[in-house]
Amino acid sequence: MTHHAADGEGEPANEPMSFEDFRRSFYYGEHADMQFKFLNNLDDAAAAEELARILATVGEVLDTGDLAALREAVYTAQLRGYTPEGPVEPTVDTAPFVPLGRPLAEARLALITAGGVFVRDDDPMGPNGPTQAETLGMIKDFLRSSATLSEIPVATPLSELTARHPGYDATTAQRDPQTVFPLGHLRELADEGRIGLADTHYAFTGATSQRRLEKETAPAWAEHMAAQEVDGALLVAT
Amino acid sequence: MQLQVPRALVTANLMGRTVGPVGDVAAQRRTVEAAVSLLAEATQAPTIRELPD
Incomplete structure:
Protein backbone atom coordinates (compact mmCIF):
# COMPACT_ATOMS: atom_id res chain seq x y z
CA MET A 1 0.00 0.00 0.00
CA THR A 2 1.45 3.38 -0.94
CA HIS A 3 0.36 6.94 -0.77
CA HIS A 4 1.51 10.18 -2.28
CA ALA A 5 3.49 12.59 -0.20
CA ALA A 6 5.19 15.72 -1.40
CA ASP A 7 8.97 15.47 -1.19
CA GLY A 8 11.42 18.32 -0.93
CA GLU A 9 11.34 19.00 -4.66
CA GLY A 10 7.57 19.19 -4.88
CA GLU A 11 7.21 15.88 -6.70
CA PRO A 12 4.88 13.25 -5.24
CA ALA A 13 6.71 10.24 -3.89
CA ASN A 14 5.25 6.83 -3.23
CA GLU A 15 5.82 5.84 0.36
CA PRO A 16 4.55 2.78 2.14
CA MET A 17 1.32 3.48 3.99
CA SER A 18 0.63 1.40 7.04
CA PHE A 19 -2.87 0.13 7.73
CA GLU A 20 -2.98 2.40 10.75
CA ASP A 21 -2.17 5.42 8.56
CA PHE A 22 -4.78 4.27 6.07
CA ARG A 23 -7.63 3.96 8.59
CA ARG A 24 -6.66 7.24 10.23
CA SER A 25 -6.60 9.00 6.84
CA PHE A 26 -10.42 8.86 6.71
CA TYR A 27 -10.44 11.36 9.58
CA TYR A 28 -9.67 14.62 7.75
CA GLY A 29 -6.69 13.05 6.00
CA GLU A 30 -5.84 11.82 2.52
CA HIS A 31 -9.03 9.77 2.30
CA ALA A 32 -11.20 12.15 4.33
CA ASP A 33 -14.70 10.71 4.39
CA MET A 34 -17.15 11.69 7.07
CA GLN A 35 -19.08 8.44 6.67
CA PHE A 36 -16.02 6.38 7.48
CA LYS A 37 -14.03 8.69 9.77
CA PHE A 38 -15.01 6.37 12.63
CA LEU A 39 -12.17 4.09 11.44
CA ASN A 40 -9.89 6.53 13.25
CA ASN A 41 -11.53 5.53 16.54
CA LEU A 42 -10.98 1.78 16.16
CA ASP A 43 -7.76 -0.14 16.61
CA ASP A 44 -6.24 -1.87 13.59
CA ALA A 45 -7.85 -5.24 14.27
CA ALA A 46 -11.33 -3.82 14.78
CA ALA A 47 -11.04 -1.54 11.73
CA ALA A 48 -9.89 -4.46 9.57
CA GLU A 49 -12.77 -6.58 10.84
CA GLU A 50 -15.36 -3.91 10.06
CA LEU A 51 -13.93 -3.09 6.63
CA ALA A 52 -13.82 -6.77 5.70
CA ARG A 53 -17.44 -7.21 6.80
CA ILE A 54 -18.55 -4.15 4.82
CA LEU A 55 -16.74 -5.37 1.70
CA ALA A 56 -18.21 -8.85 2.07
CA THR A 57 -21.64 -7.25 2.29
CA VAL A 58 -20.91 -5.15 -0.80
CA GLY A 59 -20.19 -8.39 -2.63
CA GLU A 60 -23.52 -9.85 -1.53
CA VAL A 61 -25.47 -6.69 -2.33
CA LEU A 62 -24.10 -6.69 -5.89
CA ASP A 63 -26.10 -9.89 -6.34
CA THR A 64 -29.06 -9.33 -4.06
CA GLY A 65 -29.61 -5.58 -4.40
CA ASP A 66 -30.44 -5.59 -0.68
CA LEU A 67 -29.22 -2.12 0.21
CA ALA A 68 -30.67 -2.46 3.71
CA ALA A 69 -28.04 -5.11 4.44
CA LEU A 70 -25.28 -2.71 3.44
CA ARG A 71 -26.77 0.07 5.54
CA GLU A 72 -26.86 -2.31 8.50
CA ALA A 73 -23.22 -3.30 7.99
CA VAL A 74 -22.06 0.32 7.91
CA TYR A 75 -24.33 1.28 10.81
CA THR A 76 -22.93 -1.53 12.93
CA ALA A 77 -19.41 -0.37 12.15
CA GLN A 78 -20.26 3.27 12.92
CA LEU A 79 -21.83 2.23 16.20
CA ARG A 80 -18.66 0.33 17.13
CA GLY A 81 -16.56 3.36 16.24
CA TYR A 82 -18.57 5.84 18.24
CA THR A 83 -19.65 3.84 21.28
CA PRO A 84 -17.36 4.76 24.18
CA GLU A 85 -15.85 2.02 26.30
CA GLY A 86 -17.48 2.03 29.70
CA PRO A 87 -19.94 4.51 31.18
CA VAL A 88 -19.70 8.20 30.30
CA GLU A 89 -20.43 10.92 32.81
CA PRO A 90 -22.20 13.80 31.05
CA THR A 91 -20.34 17.12 31.07
CA VAL A 92 -23.68 18.86 31.30
CA ASP A 93 -25.81 16.83 33.69
CA THR A 94 -28.80 19.12 33.96
CA ALA A 95 -31.80 18.14 31.86
CA PRO A 96 -34.64 20.35 33.02
CA PHE A 97 -37.94 18.79 32.05
CA VAL A 98 -40.67 21.10 30.83
CA PRO A 99 -44.03 19.57 29.91
CA LEU A 100 -45.39 20.68 26.55
CA GLY A 101 -48.24 22.35 28.37
CA ARG A 102 -50.85 22.23 25.63
CA PRO A 103 -52.15 19.71 23.09
CA LEU A 104 -49.88 19.14 20.09
CA ALA A 105 -52.58 20.44 17.76
CA GLU A 106 -52.55 23.78 19.58
CA ALA A 107 -48.78 24.00 20.10
CA ARG A 108 -46.41 26.06 17.99
CA LEU A 109 -43.52 23.69 17.31
CA ALA A 110 -40.19 24.68 15.84
CA LEU A 111 -37.73 22.43 14.05
CA ILE A 112 -34.03 22.93 14.74
CA THR A 113 -31.31 20.92 13.04
CA ALA A 114 -27.61 20.82 13.78
CA GLY A 115 -27.10 19.62 10.21
CA GLY A 116 -26.01 22.88 8.61
CA VAL A 117 -29.11 23.27 6.43
CA PHE A 118 -29.87 26.66 4.89
CA VAL A 119 -31.95 28.30 2.18
CA ARG A 120 -29.87 28.30 -0.99
CA ASP A 121 -30.14 32.08 -1.41
CA ASP A 122 -29.45 32.80 2.26
CA ASP A 123 -26.08 31.17 2.84
CA PRO A 124 -24.82 31.84 6.40
CA MET A 125 -21.26 31.95 4.98
CA GLY A 126 -22.14 34.43 2.24
CA PRO A 127 -22.90 34.05 -1.46
CA ASN A 128 -19.50 32.52 -2.20
CA GLY A 129 -19.41 30.15 0.74
CA PRO A 130 -17.21 27.02 0.61
CA THR A 131 -18.34 23.77 -0.92
CA GLN A 132 -18.99 20.71 1.22
CA ALA A 133 -15.61 19.30 0.17
CA GLU A 134 -13.82 22.57 1.01
CA THR A 135 -15.47 22.78 4.39
CA LEU A 136 -13.70 19.63 5.64
CA GLY A 137 -10.44 21.57 5.64
CA MET A 138 -12.05 24.22 7.83
CA ILE A 139 -13.11 21.95 10.70
CA LYS A 140 -10.79 23.60 13.23
CA ASP A 141 -12.12 27.06 12.32
CA PHE A 142 -15.67 25.84 12.81
CA LEU A 143 -14.87 24.31 16.20
CA ARG A 144 -13.37 27.59 17.40
CA SER A 145 -16.24 29.79 16.19
CA SER A 146 -19.75 30.59 17.32
CA ALA A 147 -22.55 29.03 15.31
CA THR A 148 -24.80 31.05 13.04
CA LEU A 149 -28.51 30.39 13.24
CA SER A 150 -30.21 30.11 9.86
CA GLU A 151 -33.87 31.06 9.82
CA ILE A 152 -36.01 29.01 7.46
CA PRO A 153 -39.61 30.16 6.86
CA VAL A 154 -42.18 27.41 7.37
CA ALA A 155 -43.38 27.47 3.74
CA THR A 156 -39.89 27.14 2.22
CA PRO A 157 -39.94 24.57 -0.62
CA LEU A 158 -37.60 21.66 0.14
CA SER A 159 -36.02 22.23 -3.27
CA GLU A 160 -34.66 25.57 -2.02
CA LEU A 161 -32.75 23.96 0.85
CA THR A 162 -29.15 22.82 0.84
CA ALA A 163 -26.56 22.01 3.49
CA ARG A 164 -22.90 22.29 4.42
CA HIS A 165 -21.18 20.75 7.43
CA PRO A 166 -17.55 19.85 8.23
CA GLY A 167 -18.46 17.00 10.59
CA TYR A 168 -20.71 14.76 8.53
CA ASP A 169 -21.22 14.23 4.81
CA ARG A 175 -29.81 15.23 -1.95
CA ASP A 176 -32.67 15.12 0.54
CA PRO A 177 -32.78 17.77 3.29
CA GLN A 178 -35.44 15.79 5.14
CA THR A 179 -32.79 13.30 6.24
CA VAL A 180 -31.85 15.90 8.88
CA PHE A 181 -34.51 18.60 8.50
CA PRO A 182 -37.95 17.02 8.10
CA LEU A 183 -39.91 20.21 7.55
CA GLY A 184 -42.07 18.66 4.81
CA HIS A 185 -43.20 15.87 7.11
CA LEU A 186 -44.03 18.36 9.85
CA ARG A 187 -46.05 20.43 7.37
CA GLU A 188 -48.03 17.30 6.52
CA LEU A 189 -48.77 16.69 10.21
CA ALA A 190 -49.84 20.32 10.55
CA ASP A 191 -52.09 20.02 7.48
CA GLU A 192 -53.68 16.98 9.13
CA GLY A 193 -54.41 19.10 12.20
CA ARG A 194 -52.18 17.01 14.46
CA ILE A 195 -49.63 19.69 15.36
CA GLY A 196 -49.18 23.42 15.09
CA LEU A 197 -46.04 24.91 13.58
CA ALA A 198 -44.13 28.13 14.21
CA ASP A 199 -43.67 30.56 11.34
CA THR A 200 -39.89 30.06 11.31
CA HIS A 201 -37.63 27.02 11.70
CA TYR A 202 -33.93 26.87 12.34
CA ALA A 203 -30.60 25.29 11.45
CA PHE A 204 -27.01 25.62 12.51
CA THR A 205 -23.77 23.72 12.08
CA GLY A 206 -23.28 21.45 15.05
CA ALA A 207 -19.50 21.42 14.54
CA THR A 208 -18.98 24.62 16.51
CA SER A 209 -17.59 25.84 19.82
CA GLN A 210 -19.57 23.68 22.24
CA ARG A 211 -18.74 25.97 25.17
CA ARG A 212 -20.03 29.04 23.35
CA LEU A 213 -23.07 27.08 22.24
CA GLU A 214 -23.85 26.14 25.82
CA LYS A 215 -23.08 29.46 27.47
CA GLU A 216 -23.97 32.08 24.86
CA THR A 217 -25.48 31.05 21.56
CA ALA A 218 -28.12 28.48 22.45
CA PRO A 219 -29.54 30.50 25.40
CA ALA A 220 -29.91 33.50 23.08
CA TRP A 221 -31.65 31.32 20.50
CA ALA A 222 -34.00 29.95 23.16
CA GLU A 223 -34.92 33.49 24.20
CA HIS A 224 -35.54 34.38 20.57
CA MET A 225 -37.81 31.38 20.07
CA ALA A 226 -39.68 32.05 23.29
CA ALA A 227 -40.30 35.58 22.02
CA GLN A 228 -41.74 34.00 18.88
CA GLU A 229 -44.14 32.09 21.18
CA VAL A 230 -42.64 28.72 20.31
CA ASP A 231 -44.04 26.08 22.69
CA GLY A 232 -41.66 23.24 21.88
CA ALA A 233 -38.74 22.40 19.67
CA LEU A 234 -37.65 19.29 17.83
CA LEU A 235 -33.86 19.16 17.63
CA VAL A 236 -32.19 16.93 15.07
CA ALA A 237 -28.61 15.86 15.64
CA THR A 238 -26.52 14.47 12.82
CA MET B 1 -19.09 17.33 25.45
CA GLN B 2 -21.69 14.85 26.69
CA LEU B 3 -25.15 16.20 27.42
CA GLN B 4 -27.88 14.86 29.61
CA VAL B 5 -31.16 15.52 27.80
CA PRO B 6 -34.77 15.60 29.00
CA ARG B 7 -36.17 13.64 26.04
CA ALA B 8 -34.51 11.86 23.17
CA LEU B 9 -35.50 9.59 20.33
CA VAL B 10 -32.58 7.43 19.23
CA THR B 11 -32.88 6.23 15.64
CA ALA B 12 -30.96 3.32 14.13
CA ASN B 13 -30.00 5.34 11.09
CA LEU B 14 -26.62 6.05 9.58
CA MET B 15 -24.71 9.15 10.62
CA GLY B 16 -26.02 12.19 8.75
CA ARG B 17 -29.36 10.52 8.03
CA THR B 18 -30.88 10.81 11.48
CA VAL B 19 -34.47 11.05 10.27
CA GLY B 20 -34.19 8.31 7.67
CA PRO B 21 -32.52 7.35 4.39
CA VAL B 22 -32.58 9.62 1.34
CA GLY B 23 -35.99 9.46 -0.33
CA ASP B 24 -37.45 6.99 2.18
CA VAL B 25 -40.53 9.05 2.92
CA ALA B 26 -42.20 6.34 5.00
CA ALA B 27 -39.20 5.83 7.30
CA GLN B 28 -38.71 9.57 7.70
CA ARG B 29 -42.36 10.04 8.55
CA ARG B 30 -42.20 7.28 11.18
CA THR B 31 -39.29 9.06 12.85
CA VAL B 32 -41.06 12.42 12.86
CA GLU B 33 -44.27 10.95 14.27
CA ALA B 34 -42.32 9.16 17.02
CA ALA B 35 -40.48 12.37 17.91
CA VAL B 36 -43.66 14.42 18.07
CA SER B 37 -45.35 11.76 20.19
CA LEU B 38 -42.39 11.71 22.56
CA LEU B 39 -42.63 15.46 22.99
CA ALA B 40 -46.23 15.13 24.14
CA GLU B 41 -46.07 11.85 26.06
CA ALA B 42 -42.88 12.13 28.13
CA THR B 43 -43.60 12.90 31.76
CA GLN B 44 -40.10 13.05 33.24
CA ALA B 45 -36.45 13.43 32.38
CA PRO B 46 -34.69 11.58 30.99
CA THR B 47 -37.13 9.79 28.70
CA ILE B 48 -35.13 7.98 26.03
CA ARG B 49 -36.90 5.98 23.32
CA GLU B 50 -35.39 3.97 20.51
CA LEU B 51 -36.72 3.57 16.99
CA PRO B 52 -37.35 0.86 16.02
CA ASP B 53 -38.16 -0.19 19.56
Whole structure:
Protein backbone atom coordinates (compact mmCIF):
# COMPACT_ATOMS: atom_id res chain seq x y z
CA MET A 1 0.00 0.00 0.00
CA THR A 2 1.45 3.38 -0.94
CA HIS A 3 0.36 6.94 -0.77
CA HIS A 4 1.51 10.18 -2.28
CA ALA A 5 3.49 12.59 -0.20
CA ALA A 6 5.19 15.72 -1.40
CA ASP A 7 8.97 15.47 -1.19
CA GLY A 8 11.42 18.32 -0.93
CA GLU A 9 11.34 19.00 -4.66
CA GLY A 10 7.57 19.19 -4.88
CA GLU A 11 7.21 15.88 -6.70
CA PRO A 12 4.88 13.25 -5.24
CA ALA A 13 6.71 10.24 -3.89
CA ASN A 14 5.25 6.83 -3.23
CA GLU A 15 5.82 5.84 0.36
CA PRO A 16 4.55 2.78 2.14
CA MET A 17 1.32 3.48 3.99
CA SER A 18 0.63 1.40 7.04
CA PHE A 19 -2.87 0.13 7.73
CA GLU A 20 -2.98 2.40 10.75
CA ASP A 21 -2.17 5.42 8.56
CA PHE A 22 -4.78 4.27 6.07
CA ARG A 23 -7.63 3.96 8.59
CA ARG A 24 -6.66 7.24 10.23
CA SER A 25 -6.60 9.00 6.84
CA PHE A 26 -10.42 8.86 6.71
CA TYR A 27 -10.44 11.36 9.58
CA TYR A 28 -9.67 14.62 7.75
CA GLY A 29 -6.69 13.05 6.00
CA GLU A 30 -5.84 11.82 2.52
CA HIS A 31 -9.03 9.77 2.30
CA ALA A 32 -11.20 12.15 4.33
CA ASP A 33 -14.70 10.71 4.39
CA MET A 34 -17.15 11.69 7.07
CA GLN A 35 -19.08 8.44 6.67
CA PHE A 36 -16.02 6.38 7.48
CA LYS A 37 -14.03 8.69 9.77
CA PHE A 38 -15.01 6.37 12.63
CA LEU A 39 -12.17 4.09 11.44
CA ASN A 40 -9.89 6.53 13.25
CA ASN A 41 -11.53 5.53 16.54
CA LEU A 42 -10.98 1.78 16.16
CA ASP A 43 -7.76 -0.14 16.61
CA ASP A 44 -6.24 -1.87 13.59
CA ALA A 45 -7.85 -5.24 14.27
CA ALA A 46 -11.33 -3.82 14.78
CA ALA A 47 -11.04 -1.54 11.73
CA ALA A 48 -9.89 -4.46 9.57
CA GLU A 49 -12.77 -6.58 10.84
CA GLU A 50 -15.36 -3.91 10.06
CA LEU A 51 -13.93 -3.09 6.63
CA ALA A 52 -13.82 -6.77 5.70
CA ARG A 53 -17.44 -7.21 6.80
CA ILE A 54 -18.55 -4.15 4.82
CA LEU A 55 -16.74 -5.37 1.70
CA ALA A 56 -18.21 -8.85 2.07
CA THR A 57 -21.64 -7.25 2.29
CA VAL A 58 -20.91 -5.15 -0.80
CA GLY A 59 -20.19 -8.39 -2.63
CA GLU A 60 -23.52 -9.85 -1.53
CA VAL A 61 -25.47 -6.69 -2.33
CA LEU A 62 -24.10 -6.69 -5.89
CA ASP A 63 -26.10 -9.89 -6.34
CA THR A 64 -29.06 -9.33 -4.06
CA GLY A 65 -29.61 -5.58 -4.40
CA ASP A 66 -30.44 -5.59 -0.68
CA LEU A 67 -29.22 -2.12 0.21
CA ALA A 68 -30.67 -2.46 3.71
CA ALA A 69 -28.04 -5.11 4.44
CA LEU A 70 -25.28 -2.71 3.44
CA ARG A 71 -26.77 0.07 5.54
CA GLU A 72 -26.86 -2.31 8.50
CA ALA A 73 -23.22 -3.30 7.99
CA VAL A 74 -22.06 0.32 7.91
CA TYR A 75 -24.33 1.28 10.81
CA THR A 76 -22.93 -1.53 12.93
CA ALA A 77 -19.41 -0.37 12.15
CA GLN A 78 -20.26 3.27 12.92
CA LEU A 79 -21.83 2.23 16.20
CA ARG A 80 -18.66 0.33 17.13
CA GLY A 81 -16.56 3.36 16.24
CA TYR A 82 -18.57 5.84 18.24
CA THR A 83 -19.65 3.84 21.28
CA PRO A 84 -17.36 4.76 24.18
CA GLU A 85 -15.85 2.02 26.30
CA GLY A 86 -17.48 2.03 29.70
CA PRO A 87 -19.94 4.51 31.18
CA VAL A 88 -19.70 8.20 30.30
CA GLU A 89 -20.43 10.92 32.81
CA PRO A 90 -22.20 13.80 31.05
CA THR A 91 -20.34 17.12 31.07
CA VAL A 92 -23.68 18.86 31.30
CA ASP A 93 -25.81 16.83 33.69
CA THR A 94 -28.80 19.12 33.96
CA ALA A 95 -31.80 18.14 31.86
CA PRO A 96 -34.64 20.35 33.02
CA PHE A 97 -37.94 18.79 32.05
CA VAL A 98 -40.67 21.10 30.83
CA PRO A 99 -44.03 19.57 29.91
CA LEU A 100 -45.39 20.68 26.55
CA GLY A 101 -48.24 22.35 28.37
CA ARG A 102 -50.85 22.23 25.63
CA PRO A 103 -52.15 19.71 23.09
CA LEU A 104 -49.88 19.14 20.09
CA ALA A 105 -52.58 20.44 17.76
CA GLU A 106 -52.55 23.78 19.58
CA ALA A 107 -48.78 24.00 20.10
CA ARG A 108 -46.41 26.06 17.99
CA LEU A 109 -43.52 23.69 17.31
CA ALA A 110 -40.19 24.68 15.84
CA LEU A 111 -37.73 22.43 14.05
CA ILE A 112 -34.03 22.93 14.74
CA THR A 113 -31.31 20.92 13.04
CA ALA A 114 -27.61 20.82 13.78
CA GLY A 115 -27.10 19.62 10.21
CA GLY A 116 -26.01 22.88 8.61
CA VAL A 117 -29.11 23.27 6.43
CA PHE A 118 -29.87 26.66 4.89
CA VAL A 119 -31.95 28.30 2.18
CA ARG A 120 -29.87 28.30 -0.99
CA ASP A 121 -30.14 32.08 -1.41
CA ASP A 122 -29.45 32.80 2.26
CA ASP A 123 -26.08 31.17 2.84
CA PRO A 124 -24.82 31.84 6.40
CA MET A 125 -21.26 31.95 4.98
CA GLY A 126 -22.14 34.43 2.24
CA PRO A 127 -22.90 34.05 -1.46
CA ASN A 128 -19.50 32.52 -2.20
CA GLY A 129 -19.41 30.15 0.74
CA PRO A 130 -17.21 27.02 0.61
CA THR A 131 -18.34 23.77 -0.92
CA GLN A 132 -18.99 20.71 1.22
CA ALA A 133 -15.61 19.30 0.17
CA GLU A 134 -13.82 22.57 1.01
CA THR A 135 -15.47 22.78 4.39
CA LEU A 136 -13.70 19.63 5.64
CA GLY A 137 -10.44 21.57 5.64
CA MET A 138 -12.05 24.22 7.83
CA ILE A 139 -13.11 21.95 10.70
CA LYS A 140 -10.79 23.60 13.23
CA ASP A 141 -12.12 27.06 12.32
CA PHE A 142 -15.67 25.84 12.81
CA LEU A 143 -14.87 24.31 16.20
CA ARG A 144 -13.37 27.59 17.40
CA SER A 145 -16.24 29.79 16.19
CA SER A 146 -19.75 30.59 17.32
CA ALA A 147 -22.55 29.03 15.31
CA THR A 148 -24.80 31.05 13.04
CA LEU A 149 -28.51 30.39 13.24
CA SER A 150 -30.21 30.11 9.86
CA GLU A 151 -33.87 31.06 9.82
CA ILE A 152 -36.01 29.01 7.46
CA PRO A 153 -39.61 30.16 6.86
CA VAL A 154 -42.18 27.41 7.37
CA ALA A 155 -43.38 27.47 3.74
CA THR A 156 -39.89 27.14 2.22
CA PRO A 157 -39.94 24.57 -0.62
CA LEU A 158 -37.60 21.66 0.14
CA SER A 159 -36.02 22.23 -3.27
CA GLU A 160 -34.66 25.57 -2.02
CA LEU A 161 -32.75 23.96 0.85
CA THR A 162 -29.15 22.82 0.84
CA ALA A 163 -26.56 22.01 3.49
CA ARG A 164 -22.90 22.29 4.42
CA HIS A 165 -21.18 20.75 7.43
CA PRO A 166 -17.55 19.85 8.23
CA GLY A 167 -18.46 17.00 10.59
CA TYR A 168 -20.71 14.76 8.53
CA ASP A 169 -21.22 14.23 4.81
CA ALA A 170 -23.80 16.90 4.03
CA THR A 171 -24.07 15.79 0.41
CA THR A 172 -26.75 13.47 1.84
CA ALA A 173 -28.78 16.46 3.06
CA GLN A 174 -28.13 18.20 -0.25
CA ARG A 175 -29.81 15.23 -1.95
CA ASP A 176 -32.67 15.12 0.54
CA PRO A 177 -32.78 17.77 3.29
CA GLN A 178 -35.44 15.79 5.14
CA THR A 179 -32.79 13.30 6.24
CA VAL A 180 -31.85 15.90 8.88
CA PHE A 181 -34.51 18.60 8.50
CA PRO A 182 -37.95 17.02 8.10
CA LEU A 183 -39.91 20.21 7.55
CA GLY A 184 -42.07 18.66 4.81
CA HIS A 185 -43.20 15.87 7.11
CA LEU A 186 -44.03 18.36 9.85
CA ARG A 187 -46.05 20.43 7.37
CA GLU A 188 -48.03 17.30 6.52
CA LEU A 189 -48.77 16.69 10.21
CA ALA A 190 -49.84 20.32 10.55
CA ASP A 191 -52.09 20.02 7.48
CA GLU A 192 -53.68 16.98 9.13
CA GLY A 193 -54.41 19.10 12.20
CA ARG A 194 -52.18 17.01 14.46
CA ILE A 195 -49.63 19.69 15.36
CA GLY A 196 -49.18 23.42 15.09
CA LEU A 197 -46.04 24.91 13.58
CA ALA A 198 -44.13 28.13 14.21
CA ASP A 199 -43.67 30.56 11.34
CA THR A 200 -39.89 30.06 11.31
CA HIS A 201 -37.63 27.02 11.70
CA TYR A 202 -33.93 26.87 12.34
CA ALA A 203 -30.60 25.29 11.45
CA PHE A 204 -27.01 25.62 12.51
CA THR A 205 -23.77 23.72 12.08
CA GLY A 206 -23.28 21.45 15.05
CA ALA A 207 -19.50 21.42 14.54
CA THR A 208 -18.98 24.62 16.51
CA SER A 209 -17.59 25.84 19.82
CA GLN A 210 -19.57 23.68 22.24
CA ARG A 211 -18.74 25.97 25.17
CA ARG A 212 -20.03 29.04 23.35
CA LEU A 213 -23.07 27.08 22.24
CA GLU A 214 -23.85 26.14 25.82
CA LYS A 215 -23.08 29.46 27.47
CA GLU A 216 -23.97 32.08 24.86
CA THR A 217 -25.48 31.05 21.56
CA ALA A 218 -28.12 28.48 22.45
CA PRO A 219 -29.54 30.50 25.40
CA ALA A 220 -29.91 33.50 23.08
CA TRP A 221 -31.65 31.32 20.50
CA ALA A 222 -34.00 29.95 23.16
CA GLU A 223 -34.92 33.49 24.20
CA HIS A 224 -35.54 34.38 20.57
CA MET A 225 -37.81 31.38 20.07
CA ALA A 226 -39.68 32.05 23.29
CA ALA A 227 -40.30 35.58 22.02
CA GLN A 228 -41.74 34.00 18.88
CA GLU A 229 -44.14 32.09 21.18
CA VAL A 230 -42.64 28.72 20.31
CA ASP A 231 -44.04 26.08 22.69
CA GLY A 232 -41.66 23.24 21.88
CA ALA A 233 -38.74 22.40 19.67
CA LEU A 234 -37.65 19.29 17.83
CA LEU A 235 -33.86 19.16 17.63
CA VAL A 236 -32.19 16.93 15.07
CA ALA A 237 -28.61 15.86 15.64
CA THR A 238 -26.52 14.47 12.82
CA MET B 1 -19.09 17.33 25.45
CA GLN B 2 -21.69 14.85 26.69
CA LEU B 3 -25.15 16.20 27.42
CA GLN B 4 -27.88 14.86 29.61
CA VAL B 5 -31.16 15.52 27.80
CA PRO B 6 -34.77 15.60 29.00
CA ARG B 7 -36.17 13.64 26.04
CA ALA B 8 -34.51 11.86 23.17
CA LEU B 9 -35.50 9.59 20.33
CA VAL B 10 -32.58 7.43 19.23
CA THR B 11 -32.88 6.23 15.64
CA ALA B 12 -30.96 3.32 14.13
CA ASN B 13 -30.00 5.34 11.09
CA LEU B 14 -26.62 6.05 9.58
CA MET B 15 -24.71 9.15 10.62
CA GLY B 16 -26.02 12.19 8.75
CA ARG B 17 -29.36 10.52 8.03
CA THR B 18 -30.88 10.81 11.48
CA VAL B 19 -34.47 11.05 10.27
CA GLY B 20 -34.19 8.31 7.67
CA PRO B 21 -32.52 7.35 4.39
CA VAL B 22 -32.58 9.62 1.34
CA GLY B 23 -35.99 9.46 -0.33
CA ASP B 24 -37.45 6.99 2.18
CA VAL B 25 -40.53 9.05 2.92
CA ALA B 26 -42.20 6.34 5.00
CA ALA B 27 -39.20 5.83 7.30
CA GLN B 28 -38.71 9.57 7.70
CA ARG B 29 -42.36 10.04 8.55
CA ARG B 30 -42.20 7.28 11.18
CA THR B 31 -39.29 9.06 12.85
CA VAL B 32 -41.06 12.42 12.86
CA GLU B 33 -44.27 10.95 14.27
CA ALA B 34 -42.32 9.16 17.02
CA ALA B 35 -40.48 12.37 17.91
CA VAL B 36 -43.66 14.42 18.07
CA SER B 37 -45.35 11.76 20.19
CA LEU B 38 -42.39 11.71 22.56
CA LEU B 39 -42.63 15.46 22.99
CA ALA B 40 -46.23 15.13 24.14
CA GLU B 41 -46.07 11.85 26.06
CA ALA B 42 -42.88 12.13 28.13
CA THR B 43 -43.60 12.90 31.76
CA GLN B 44 -40.10 13.05 33.24
CA ALA B 45 -36.45 13.43 32.38
CA PRO B 46 -34.69 11.58 30.99
CA THR B 47 -37.13 9.79 28.70
CA ILE B 48 -35.13 7.98 26.03
CA ARG B 49 -36.90 5.98 23.32
CA GLU B 50 -35.39 3.97 20.51
CA LEU B 51 -36.72 3.57 16.99
CA PRO B 52 -37.35 0.86 16.02
CA ASP B 53 -38.16 -0.19 19.56
